[in-house]
Amino acid sequence: MSRMLFVNTTATDIPATREFFSGLGFEFNDDFCDDTTLCLVVNDSSFVMIMTPEKFQGFITGGISDTTKDREVLLAISAESREAVDTLVDKALASGGSAWQETQDHGWMYGRSFRDLDGHAWEVSYMDLSAMAG
Known part of the structure; x- marks a missing residue:
């Protein structure tokens, strides 16, 4: 079985972040994108989940790095x-x-x-x- 990697991080402006990474040639898996989350595709088994700080906070304990x-x-x-x-x-x-x-x-x-x-x-x-x- 091949492992998948999901890196999770934050973005304060989801539309601007999508535009930024689209301009760099990245694609997104729209099945996992909404107003609070982007799923940036690195390759077939590696993704960066980019969430609003509020959504990200729901997955962690403690604070978010400055x-x-x-x-x-x-x-x-x-x-x-x-x-x-x-x-x-x-x-x-x-x-x-x-x-x-x-x-x-x-x-x-x-x-x-x-x-x-x-x-x-x-x-x-x-x-x-x-x-x-x-």
């Missing part, structure tokens, strides 16, 4: 090339996301990152495993 000060999670996704990393991050920055962390270039691994509209950190990386030092 993304202006702390990281509750680092969301890392792959890209098919260095150029694809740059394209995705540049689109995120041009669409209202903000810069986060310096570019990481280790030759065989290249990555950049951004913060989404709600301050969640996203890292986008490309790895050329054939060039990885043994």
